[in-house]
Amino acid sequence: MLDMSNKLRFGLDIPASTGVDPVAAARxxxxxxxxxxxxxxxxxxxxxxxxxxxxxxWMAAHTxxxxxxSRVLGVPYRNPAMVAKMAxxxxxxxxxxxxxxxxxxxxxxxxxxxxxxxPSPRDKVDGLAEAIEIMRGLWTGPAFTYPGRLHxxxxxxxxxxxxxxxxxxxxxxxxRALAVTGRLADGWMPSLGYAPLDQLPVMRDRIAAAADQAGxxxxxxxxxxxxxxxxxxxxxxxxxxxxxxxxxxxGFTVLNLKPAGPGREETVERLAREVLPEVI
Numbered sequence: 001m002l003d004m005s006n007k008l009r010f011g012l013d014i015p016a017s018t019g020v021d022p023v024a025a026a027r028x029x030x031x032x033x034x035x036x037x038x039x040x041x042x043x044x045x046x047x048x049x050x051x052x053x054x055x056x057x058w059m060a061a062h063t064x065x066x067x068x069x070s071r072v073l074g075v076p077y078r079n080p081a082m083v084a085k086m087a088x089x090x091x092x093x094x095x096x097x098x099x100x101x102x103x104x105x106x107x108x109x110x111x112x113x114x115x116x117x118x119p120s121p122r123d124k125v126d127g128l129a130e131a132i133e134i135m136r137g138l139w140t141g142p143a144f145t146y147p148g149r150l151h152x153x154x155x156x157x158x159x160x161x162x163x164x165x166x167x168x169x170x171x172x173x174x175x176r177a178l179a180v181t182g183r184l185a186d187g188w189m190p191s192l193g194y195a196p197l198d199q200l201p202v203m204r205d206r207i208a209a210a211a212d213q214a215g216x217x218x219x220x221x222x223x224x225x226x227x228x229x230x231x232x233x234x235x236x237x238x239x240x241x242x243x244x245x246x247x248x249x250x251g252f253t254v255l256n257l258k259p260a261g262p263g264r265e266e267t268v269e270r271l272a273r274e275v276l277p278e279v280i
Contacts, residue, residue, distance in 0.1 A: 001096035001164070008248060008280055009035040011069065011256035012268060013226070014059070016040060016049040020264075026059035028265070029066060032272035036067030036099060038256055041074050044110040053086060060094040068094065071189070071226070071256065072103035072171040076111060076119055080131035080151050081158075084138040088162050096164050100135075101189060103171040104128045119150075122176075126150060129180045132168055139166065169224060178203055182210025187222035189256065192247075200225075204251055224254030230261045234270050241278035248279065255279075 012034045014025045026037050037059060041052040056068045068090075073083065083100075091098040104124030105111065111118045119127060130148035137144035138158040146153050169187030172178050173195055181188045188207055195203060208218035225247055233240045244255055259267040 007253070009254045010276055011036045011038050011067075011224070011254060013037075013071065013256060013258040014039050016042070016052060016055060018048040018050060022050065022055050022059050023062040025268075026063050026066060026068075028268065030063050032269060033276075034066060034272065035254075036069050036097075036256075038069040038071035038099075038101070040071050041077070041103075042107065042110060043077065044107075044113040053090075056098075057090055057093075060090065060097060065097075067097045067099055069099035069169070069256075070101045072101035072169070074105040074110075075102055075128050075131045076105040076116055076124070077114075080134045081138060081153050081156060083131070084135040085158060087135070087166055088139065088158070088160065091162055091164070091166050092160070099167050099169055099187070101169045101171060102128060102131065104177065121174075123150060125174070125176045125180060128170070128172075128177065129184060132180075132184045135168070167222070169222065173203070175206060178206040179210040182207040182212075182216070182218075182221065183214040185221060187224055187254075189224040189226060189254070191226035193228065200250060218251075222254055223252045224256055225252045226256045226258055228258045228260050229267060229271060230259075231263050231267055232261075234267065234274070237270070237274040238278065241275045244275070244279045 012029045014022055014037050016039050029037050039052055039055055043051060052070055060068045087098060087100050108118045127150045130151045134146050134151055134153055137146055138156060139162050143155045143157050144153055145155050167186040169189045170181045170185045171189050172181045173190060204223060207221060211218050211221060257271060
């Protein structure tokens, strides 16, 4: 089962590109000591890619320890009740290794391409909140009813129930979405770059305020961060380790590393051997 303690943990992004062998990449990450692997959800596009859920299941089936995470699953693409069923199955069959990353949906062009109605910004956030309520309800109640504005279920039974609380982490940025994170989520995972460094503490404070209003604590919410790493960053491993330590000092207990540029395999190995031991 995936360790969900508050110790510092490291994830590794594996591209959904068909040019990357997901099993080989996940096994290498497991051998190198990474805590989980993640991949993004962009089903439409001109670049050849794998579908995220199938890819996660394939990686989980060929590894034994490492966690698997959707980074992040676009809620508008899939019925939330079906996602609840999918998540329970994958978590159970993998031995409790799923982190369910969810988001409101980034690319309106992808929705249009696949014939899916394009939600308004408000509906993306409201739909995300309703999806979480439905998933948690199906995972815990005997016959769950939820009359949401965008999503609903009616006296819906779902068996079996998850053997543990499947962690739901959100990739959120705007004020309303951050409030949903504080109120409902188990984790927050923005991306450095989409969220400027100087705004991360402000955003985290918004989550903390919403959590407090909901009778929760920011300590109940894992703060994770997607961080891109390029080969040039490894020219000075000590400086990169210092940069990552600065991020952990801001309250991020999970760093999900995204190797970019050429030499991905070498970057992955050097991070594990030369940088991460200096961050812990």
